[in-house]
Amino acid sequence: MPARALAVPRDIPGPVVRHAALGRRYAAPGPAYPCYPPPTSLVPQIGPADYREALERSNQAARPLSLYVHVPFCRQACxxxxxxxxxxxxxxxxxxxxSRLDREMVLTARHLDKGRQVEHLHWGGGTPTFLSLDQMGDLIDRLDARFGLSSARDRDYVIEIDPREADVFTLRHLEALGFNRLRLGVLDLDPRVQRAINRVQPAGLTEQLVDEADRLGFRALDMDLVVGLPCQTRAGFADTLEQVLALAPSRLTLAHYAHAPERFALQRQVRKADLLEPLERLAILEVALARLEAAGYVRIGLDRFVRPGLAAASSPLPARDRIGLGVSAMSRLAGLYTRNPVRLTDYEAALDQGRLPTTSGRWLSPDDRLRAAAIEGLTRDLRLDLDTLGASFGVDARAHLADALVRLRDAEQEGLVAYREQRLGVTRPGQLALRHLAAAFDAYRS
Ligand code: SF4
Known part of the structure; x- marks a missing residue:
């Protein structure tokens, strides 16, 4: 069935969403899949004993470690x-x-063999650079004492940066502490959008940090943008993209704003009148994808793009055991997925009682692993070879994923996916609904 042309307001410049099917069925942003199974599938029956077992079991394969540290503090709420x-x-x-983070490190590290390489370190938040310079140094020292940090040139040590909470001194300090990748939260440079989300950050702040990061020789500089924010327009976001592309970030993340005030209290402060029409969010996404493609950026995952020439170095990600530290942090190792409490008081209480704060989790089944690989492959390559996937798991992938393929039938009719023999491919309009296409493989979605 051919897709119908869709009427789009004439006073907004830029390309239009041409497929009525998209507007009708895929207007909501869809799930982000930071991981599969999704965090919503984790169950409370999994606790510290499971996590200890997984930590000890992970020593057999002795894969390199990836440490994530969550710093939940922000000076002002967006x-x-x-x-x-x-x-x-x-x-x-x-x-x-x-202090509690340190307690968690001690309780965790005692189950790991010494000498396992920490190849990857990520401080996220919140705002990690809200910490004072001394506090950052102290945290790095504690991580080094408990896990042994790496000084290898190919280590990947990244920190998320709110440009309002960092200056040239911060960057010099971070470089001295061993970070070699920065991830700047730019979101949108349109002042109207920034006011609507209570986050005013002039473009000059970002430019100043980029200049200094270049001078200091950081290996990579990534930027996060958000599509669908209140008051956003196609013209305004196109302008943001031009300014951002001029700074040549190594990687770009194009996150999607999902308005859910019933779940996220801060969003109740967003003015209803500032919210976008669902179709407009898709139109902005279409503008953004076209511009990134024209600039040569290559998709390396759901919402993630890399500068031309860097794609080969970015994918696939090396196999590492991930240890999450801090409130709400997630860990994944030895076939177990776990999460720490989302509420700070629960996290604190567990550590004050001397126990690991693991509050939920899931042991991965073979089906979970197959679906995770399907989602990762489809969102990274925009195609999925079912024969190859099945062979690597020793199953008939077409039969095993039959429920997902049935769910994708409508998308096929709408021209969002197409088959060539055993290979499933995402079409150009299908890229606008990629999160929804990935969700077809999610066995936990009702
Ligand atoms: S968007 Fe980032 S800086 Fe803003 S409140 Fe949330 S965590 Fe803090």
Whole structure:
């Protein structure tokens, strides 16, 4: 069935969403899949004993480690936020958290063989650079003492940066501490959008940090943008993209704003009148994808793109055991997926009682692994070879994923996916609904 042309307001410049099917069925942003199974599938029956077992079991394969450290503090709350930040203006509020992080490191590291390489370190938040320079140094020292950090040139040590909470001194300090990749939260440079989400950050802040990062020789500089924010327009976002592309980020993440005030209290402060029509969000996404393609950026995953020439170095990701530290942090190793409490008081209480704070999780089944590989392959390559996938898991993937292929029938009719023999491919319009196409493989979605 051919897709019908869709009427789009004439006063908004830029390409249009040409497929009525997209507007009708795929207007909502869809799930982000930071991982599969999704966090919503984790069950409370999994606790510290499972996590200890997985930590010890992981020593047999002795894969390199990836450490994620969550720093939940922010000076000021952005209205679009889904991360449940702890807002404070006092650095002294951080100290008790750092002590508990250290306790968690001790409880975790005692189950790991010494000498396992920490190839990857990621500080996320919240705002990791809300920490004072001394607190950052202290945290790095503790991580090094507990796990042994790497000084190898090919280590990947990344920190998320809110440009309002960092300056040239911060970057020099981070470089001295061993970070070699920065991830800047740019979101949208349109002042109207910034006011609507209570996050005013002039473009000059970002440019200054990029200049300094270049001078200091950081290996990579990534930027995060968000599509669908309140007050966003095609013209405004195209302008943001031009300014961002001029800074030549190594990687770009194009996240999607999902308005869910019933789940995220901060979003209740977003003015209803500032919200976008669902179709407009798709139109902005279409503008963005076209511009990234024209600039030569290559997709390396759901919402993630890499600068021309860097794609080969970015994918696939090396196999590492991931250890999450801090409130709401997630871990994945030895076939187990776990999460720490989302509420700070629960996280603190567990550590004050001397136990690991694992609060939920899931042991991965062969089916989980197959579906995770399908989602990762489809969102990275925009195609999925069912023969190859099945062979690598020793199953008939077409039969095993029959439910997903049935769910994709409508998308096939709408021209969003197409088959060539055993290979499933995402079409150009299908890229606008990629999250929904990935969701077809999710066995936990109702
Ligand atoms: S979007 Fe980032 S900086 Fe803003 S409140 Fe959320 S975590 Fe903090």
């Amino acid at each position: 209205f679009h936020c889904t991360r449940r930040p702890v807002t404070t203006t006092h650095h002294r509020h951080v100290e008790p958290y750092l």
